[in-house]
Amino acid sequence: MNMLKANFQINKLSRKEFLKKISFLLFLPIIWLWDSSIKQIIKKDSVDNSILIPSNLPAGVSFFGKAAVVKENNKLEVFSTSCTHLGCRIKQIENGKFICPCHGSEFNLQGEVLKGPATKPLRKLKYELTSDKKQIKIINA
Ligand code: FES
Incomplete structure (x- = not known):
């Protein structure tokens, strides 16, 4: 009787392990789908970093x-x-200059360095007018 019970315990244990392994294998496609959908979302965000702003801006810096x-x-x-x-x-x-709050670099309104520690000019961004001409699309901001 004890022998039979012990044998049953072994079978029950191996069944549990089997189910654990099977359930892990069933989760693999779910993990793969989740991973690929997250990558698509990240890729989508990195492709279109454009900003839409109104085209009727006042003179000066906005x-x-x-x-x-x-x-x-x-x-x-x-x-x-x-x-x-x-x-x-x-x-x-300030006084017609871009001022960096971190280390005090200054740039003129053409983006050129007036005072370091920065040594390179501000990066120019491309833009285009939307088809209705009401907005400006700044590309890769
Ligand atoms: S990050 Fe702008 S001056 Fe250092």
């Missing part, structure tokens, strides 16, 4: 997160607000 738009004499120039020193976000203008 900040839109990752982009600063300089409008002078009805001409637009768009710059990344990421400082070329260590990447801090530039959010202010």
